[in-house]
Amino acid sequence: MAIDNRDGEAFLTFVTDKLKTRIAHISESILEGQKDIEGMHEYYWENYTEMDQYGYENFDNQQALLHQINANEQQIHLRKRFRKMLDSPFFGRVDFIFEGEYEPEIFYIGIGNFAEETGHTPLIYDWRAPVSGLFYDYDKGPASYEAPLGTITGEIASKWQYKIRNGKMVYQFESDVKIDDEILMAELGSGGSVALKNIVRTIQKEQNAIIRNTKDKIMVIQGAAGSGKTSIALHRIAYLLYHDRKNLKSSNILILSPNSIFSDYISHILPELGEENIREMSFDLFAYKELKDTVSDCEDRYDQIERSLTMPDVPSLYKEKQSREFLNQMEGYLTTLEDELMNFHDVEYKNFTRKEEEIIELFYFKFQDIPLLSRMEAVAENFIDEVETLRDSDMDEEERAFVMEKFMGMYETRDVYVMYSRFLESCGYPGLPHVQLADRRLSYEDVYPVLYMKYRLFGQNSSHNGIKHLVVDEMQDYSRLQYLIIKMMFPCRMTILGDKAQTMEDENQDVIGFLPKIFGKDIRRIVMNKSYRNTVEIATYANHLAGITDMDLFERHGAPVEEKHFPGKESQSMEQALDEIIKKLELGEEQFETAAVILRTEGEAKKAAGILKEKLAAAGFDTENRFSYLHRDSTSFCKGLTVTTFYLAKGLEFDQVFSLFPEADTSALAKQGRYIAATRALHKLHMYEYGN
Numbered sequence: 001m002a003i004d005n006r007d008g009e010a011f012l013t014f015v016t017d018k019l020k021t022r023i024a025h026i027s028e029s030i031l032e033g034q035k036d037i038e039g040m041h042e043y044y045w046e047n048y049t050e051m052d053q054y055g056y057e058n059f060d061n062q063q064a065l066l067h068q069i070n071a072n073e074q075q076i077h078l079r080k081r082f083r084k085m086l087d088s089p090f091f092g093r094v095d096f097i098f099e100g101e102y103e104p105e106i107f108y109i110g111i112g113n114f115a116e117e118t119g120h121t122p123l124i125y126d127w128r129a130p131v132s133g134l135f136y137d138y139d140k141g142p143a144s145y146e147a148p149l150g151t152i153t154g155e156i157a158s159k160w161q162y163k164i165r166n167g168k169m170v171y172q173f174e175s176d177v178k179i180d181d182e183i184l185m186a187e188l189g190s191g192g193s194v195a196l197k198n199i200v201r202t203i204q205k206e207q208n209a210i211i212r213n214t215k216d217k218i219m220v221i222q223g224a225a226g227s228g229k230t231s232i233a234l235h236r237i238a239y240l241l242y243h244d245r246k247n248l249k250s251s252n253i254l255i256l257s258p259n260s261i262f263s264d265y266i267s268h269i270l271p272e273l274g275e276e277n278i279r280e281m282s283f284d285l286f287a288y289k290e291l292k293d294t295v296s297d298c299e300d301r302y303d304q305i306e307r308s309l310t311m312p313d314v315p316s317l318y319k320e321k322q323s324r325e326f327l328n329q330m331e332g333y334l335t336t337l338e339d340e341l342m343n344f345h346d347v348e349y350k351n352f353t354r355k356e357e358e359i360i361e362l363f364y365f366k367f368q369d370i371p372l373l374s375r376m377e378a379v380a381e382n383f384i385d386e387v388e389t390l391r392d393s394d395m396d397e398e399e400r401a402f403v404m405e406k407f408m409g410m411y412e413t414r415d416v417y418v419m420y421s422r423f424l425e426s427c428g429y430p431g432l433p434h435v436q437l438a439d440r441r442l443s444y445e446d447v448y449p450v451l452y453m454k455y456r457l458f459g460q461n462s463s464h465n466g467i468k469h470l471v472v473d474e475m476q477d478y479s480r481l482q483y484l485i486i487k488m489m490f491p492c493r494m495t496i497l498g499d500k501a502q503t504m505e506d507e508n509q510d511v512i513g514f515l516p517k518i519f520g521k522d523i524r525r526i527v528m529n530k531s532y533r534n535t536v537e538i539a540t541y542a543n544h545l546a547g548i549t550d551m552d553l554f555e556r557h558g559a560p561v562e563e564k565h566f567p568g569k570e571s572q573s574m575e576q577a578l579d580e581i582i583k584k585l586e587l588g589e590e591q592f593e594t595a596a597v598i599l600r601t602e603g604e605a606k607k608a609a610g611i612l613k614e615k616l617a618a619a620g621f622d623t624e625n626r627f628s629y630l631h632r633d634s635t636s637f638c639k640g641l642t643v644t645t646f647y648l649a650k651g652l653e654f655d656q657v658f659s660l661f662p663e664a665d666t667s668a669l670a671k672q673g674r675y676i677a678a679t680r681a682l683h684k685l686h687m688y689e690y691g692n
């Protein structure tokens, strides 16, 4: 049947039909595959006693089985994508006249490629396909895109946008400007969900340039609050996975994210785009895992923040211990260890001897590039090799361990905890408690210096070699020291993003300024000043709080920000504020999907959550399913009302936000907290203060 693919509605019917047919074929083939797999299993169990003694037949059988299982899994994956596409097969279209031609060729764009059969010309193109770049980057008129064979030029005759839901056309229109602002307005104006949304329909040109950048090894993006950094990072991962399928698998990517709630918040996007989810971890958790053989517990960032907020007068060594000077002192100390740590002596094993002078020669010259605490292993290996050659037989495990131990005994200690403690004392700081591994707990200020010392002494842990792309979100929350560690551990491509205005320190940290000094010329810096999340009223208010003047706002208007002060004793005034919040909460039907009460500290958030839960339950609110108190160990949250601290709300967004801070706290950190809270609001913001 010929199809007029200029008519979006007719094309939808046509392509839906084709999708259904293809899904039916795939289902048949999956069933057949399953039967084959069962057959192979049965054959094996019936015949395995008679299989040839060398196991060849068994091996062939296993290989065939694995092959069939893989093939089936791929088919299941494909079917899942096509089923998803049935709901909304495409969202855009470009009519492109190739240079030298007269008639336009029509390209429909969706979340994945779709053809009637594998290998046929696609009916729908994946948003990441080269030709789809036209849709995001150009208006009507001359345009070009990069294809594997080079640059393709021509002219865009027209561009269309579609909204299809449940397989039905909701609207379609021709747009001659880039991604039409009206659609973007509709997307941004809609109620928030508990998860970050995919933005494939409305990626903006400057965002597209970041998503499709494959040239730069390290991209650093300074983006204003709500400019789409996190969204872009995830779409970029999807793009890279699509374009480098052979070399890059989802298991090769790691996201360093602020916490596990954030991981949950963004976990829907990649599967929605037909990709597998990827590993995410907070840097604190990563450090804790890396230091497991050195200490039994580490404080995390939140302990540090809580301390700064609740005990502002207690002096902290955090900054000092992350400073360049401290690190230089440590480097100096590491140099002295080269001598001080070593007690060289002859090593004898059976009739073989390695003289002290030879060991010294190997240690300081031949193997000098190996980190100090791994170096003696190389010296020992060198000896073991020689012994094995001379006696013409390999050592067994026990012998090797015995010899190795003799060499390792030349270190006075290999315990990084002990060395770090001595280093602290050598600089005039109090040392760490002399306790067994099970009782060792590091303060936050010491966690990264110890980790740094460990890497400098032992070298990089090879288990991270599989990571080919690292994403660092909320880059402003990492210190220079943490970046030095990241550089040592991950010599791979990176996407680093954040916002200096959302620093969780008492002063803004300009990461984008110092990163080039760490990573060198491989870095490309991009600044995004356009914000999409908040209404103009909210963004203007928040910018005023933080003294930001250079932000470009997407013109979407809403209610003015409500400011209110509840004076009085702390507990009483907080309760009054909470009563007001319950009154103003717009979480009924036809109202908002999500709201948040954002507080300053863990203690305040917990207290407010307790009161709110009780009062809301008494008022008949479904607190079982529509209320969450987010704390540092939470891993997910639900639609409805969320109560949490500003530092856990980072990166998230809610339709309606109530910021509730004690008026008395005018510290720089609390100011940052209010700014972070304010920028979480999509549609309505209430800035409440309580106490005197």
Ligand SMILES: Nc1ncnc2c1ncn2[C@@H]1O[C@H](COP(=O)(O)OP(=O)(O)OP(=O)(O)O)[C@@H](O)[C@H]1O
Binding pocket: 184, 187, 188, 196, 197, 199, 202, 203, 204, 207, 223, 224, 225, 226, 227, 228, 229, 230, 231, 232, 498, 499, 532, 533, 650, 651, 652, 653, 679
């Ligand atoms: N091109 C776009 N189309 C539709 N929505 C967009 C677009 N860009 C950003 N948004 C929306 O703007 C909001 C903010 O995006 P995102 O959370 O990625 O920003 P961010 O820069 O990481 O924010 P923050 O640093 O404040 O946490 C999200 O709701 C996102 O869906």
